Amino acid sequence: MLYKFSNKKGNITLILVGLIFVMMIMTMFLSRRLTSHTQLLTLGDYTQISRYYLESYANHVMQQVRAQVNDPTSKLNEAMCQDIESLPSRDLTDCFVYKESDALKELEIVYGNNNKIKRLVGPGNFSIKLTNNTEAIGYPEWLTIEKEKTLDNLKKEKEGVLEVTCACSFNKRKYTLVVQFPFTVVYRMTPVLKDFMLFADNIYSEQRWEKQVKLSDDKSLDRLNIVAIENGRAVLEDYAESLKEDNDINFNYINRGKFRIRPWFLLQPPEGEAVDEKNSGMVYLGPTDRTFGKSIFYNLGGIAPKSDPDSSDTDLIDHSDVNIVTPESVGLPQNFDITNETADFPIGGGIKSYGRETHLKSEGHHLNLGVIGFCKEFTTFFDVGIYKLSDFFNDDSDVLMKPDSETFWGEIIKKSLDYRKYYGFSFGLKLFGVHYKTILGNPVPPVKRQIFGNVFGRFILFNMWSGPSSAFQALKYNPNCTIDEVPPQELNYLADRDPIYFRPEEYEEGMSEQEQREIYNKYMSKTMSGMVTKDHYKKNGDGRNQSLFMPINYDYDGGWEHKIFDDSDFEANDGFKFKGRDKGFDKFGELWFARKDDNPSDPTDDRSCIEKRIGRTFEDEDRFKEAVGYPERFKINGVVYVKGDLDLSKGMNLKADDCSGGIVLVDGDIKVGNILRGQDPIFDRNNKFELFTGSGNGVEIYKGWVDSASEYYIGADKILTFVCLPNGGKKRKIEIVGNTLLGVQLINLTQDDSKKRSSWDREEIEDQICWNLPIDSKKKDIIFYGSIACNQLNLPRRLLEFGEITNSCDAVLNAPVFLYPSVMASETPPLAVQIMEDMRCYRLTAEKEGATD
Amino acid sequence: MGLKTRAFSMVEVMVAIVVFALAILPLVWLSSKQTKEAFHVGKHMMAGQLAATFMDNILHRDYDDVSNIAKKSPYEGDVLENSSNSKIKDFFNLSEMVEGLENEKANENIKISFRNFRYKITLKENLKDSYNSDTKEYGKAISITVEVSYLVSDNKNDRDRTRQYLRINAIKYGEMHK
Incomplete structure (x- = not known):
């Protein structure tokens, strides 16, 4: 059957129109799609x-x-x-x-x-x-x-x-x-540590007295009392060899043939800086552990109280520090007339005592407190002179200079002359700055500086008394003597006059013998802070709370009395304090600089320490140097961490604008070159260092530092702190390869607790912070304006690095200069804002x- | 009476075919163009991503690292070509990244996708940017231009085989200095 089309015309037109319509729709769709693609693309680009x-x-x-x-x-x-x-x-x-x-x-x-x-x-x-x-x-x-x-x-x-x-x-x-x-x-800056001019929490291990008590047959190993003093100056140690023969090895470390060393003066703050005990640079010589034996004995340097006529005009300063002894510090009444100093008290041939005279109870009666420090003269005076040693001491003198089997008496009298020379050596650090001869007669107290730790001043008291028109008579060592038993003074030329009896301030008629004995114990001649014998220790304990010991520290709030200061007494200008004694100074370095991976499971280990404050981390020293602009600039601005060693031996010369202070934590060894702020002050020294005396007319250089208008101003925000981080107790070193470091704090507290406990058993003392200078006879001009914190100093080695003293060395003028910038102890420490590189959102x-x- | 059949005449059919053909041609052209555009959009987006990768890579580096390579700027080359300059290798070279892929097919695909891509990176450092008259300090700045180009068509015989360019700019800032 055939399909019949409609008779109507125009079918083809209809189909075509429909087709075109469909095509148009498709075209529009495609066009729209293209447009949206383009729009999307454009929006993405925009x-x-x-x-x-x-x-x-x-x-x-x-x-x-x-x-x-x-x-x-x-x-x-x-x-x-x-x-x-x-x-x-x-x-x-x-x-x-x-x-x-x-x-x-x-x-x-x-x-x-x-x-x-x-x-x-x-x-x-x-x-x-x-x-x-x-x-x-x-x-x-x-x-x-x-x-x-x-x-x-x-x-x-x-x-x-x-x-x-x-x-x-x-x-x-x-x-x-x-x-x-x-x-x-x-x-x-690091809280707490920044307030210390010197912080050495394990320095006692360099003296090792503890062992002496436990094992009496051991020889002493004193590496702190090492500076030979004569006539108030550091002198040639020409008898070290003989000491070595005596097997008294404490000086062998310093013995490099015939070598003269100077003490390390921790100078008083320069003129112009506000000075009190909080901002003149505290000192900590650790540990603070009060168990017996962990004590440091500081031999006071013997004195030449008056200027020696032979000395030059510039010789203003001597190396003695017996001037820190006050009557109160040896338990005597405070009514001493300290202006009446009998500096040249004639105890014997050449020896001079730092004397203080006072009136006793009875009219015309005087007491002379004779303080004798450690010096070469002390080793020879006993056999000549007006007074003999036997006038002051006898066989019963059981408070010893050394804790072996010999008594003080035996050591002095029975041993050889060479052995006596032990008494010629004083402490290698001068904690209270320098002593100025020029101010004798117008006494100025030592610099106000708080010394933390069990540090005891050791010296000998040769006390005497006199009545009217009588000569001074020794108050002999005798702990069992009562006041009434003190031999009266007989005045032969006044035959009808009654004998004159010793009557101190505290004496009252009718006192019991015990009371009288206690009083006499205060006045008698004795060794202060001498080491006790084993027997004495068994009987009386270590005795540090007894009047026989004089803490080196002054309690300024307590009227300049001497008192042991530990971390519980610490309070910095900025208000920081320690809460618990178990986490005190000795643990500070270990805890504050701890890293998380050191002991992640320790719940007591608080993480709010340095790690939380790190702002930037550098994979190596090159990146660090590039970031801070070394050597032209040095901008830290906070706390940074550097992996691996850090070598800054090239040094820096920083204008204030080119320096932003902060803390550099280094997980490796550190080398530091010169850190200058303008010109090198060494070239400007020219014997102008009386500026540091506090009584001089000031040093232009120093004024340049503190002048706020100076482009080289060292403010608190310009202080650079370099820290060697702990490495599981392994050794780390800060090496100073420059002569001049200005505005710097160096911290190397890398010994862990176990090392600290055992280090006195080791022969090796660590060189934690050292000057990489050849040990030779050349004088080293060293200027260090800052602060040092370490576990051990290795003091003999440091003093040798400072170079041999020359003829002019007996003044401090050519000695290394160590100063503390009091800006470090500011009440409001400077802050840095650290904005991290990585985005959070x-x-x-x-x-x-x-x-x- | 003879059978009168009704049908399209030959002329009608021919006209219809011609009209249809005329109508379908733009559609085909449009469709083809759309396909090309889609391809182009894909390439453009890849170029954008690539440029962003380069840019981000530069922006996330330390200023000093970028400053070091800025001195020999500009840098250009094929995206997938191995750079002989080790200094800039980390910055601009994707070949290693591609080689590193474990999936060989993905690796191959990426190589095909980026085969006609080129880059040009221009770094211009200005050490006197952002002058602060109070502190008398200048800021450091590096102007970065990343340009990625690609061929619109991968067909060598394509007459439309033009090169397209995509350019992005950014500035990396360093610290202030005297």
């Missing part, structure tokens, strides 16, 4: 362009933020360094000053032929603010602040997130980028312009 533009913009803002947060003159710095509660607002936009970027403007031109891309400003479009989660970093439970005045310091170290919002319009769309960067605000949004959220 978004990409906007994204990179905004990223550039945000990066530029962060560049400016980073520059301003550590500029002490900027509002942004001021705002971020407030304690958390005092933060003016979390929105810091108004504190920020934006400087245009040429590069960014060029970019706008590239993309905006018709100003198509435009930066948006104003509220909602641009902001810098802190997110809500800013909080204090905190401190371990054993470190706290209790002083109301400085409580805010606790809350100044903080961590949080800084949020930057910036926006632009592009092709009728508004693009907004929000980026967040974590930040921390941290102190630029990145949010890019797009919306049509004019659209509302």
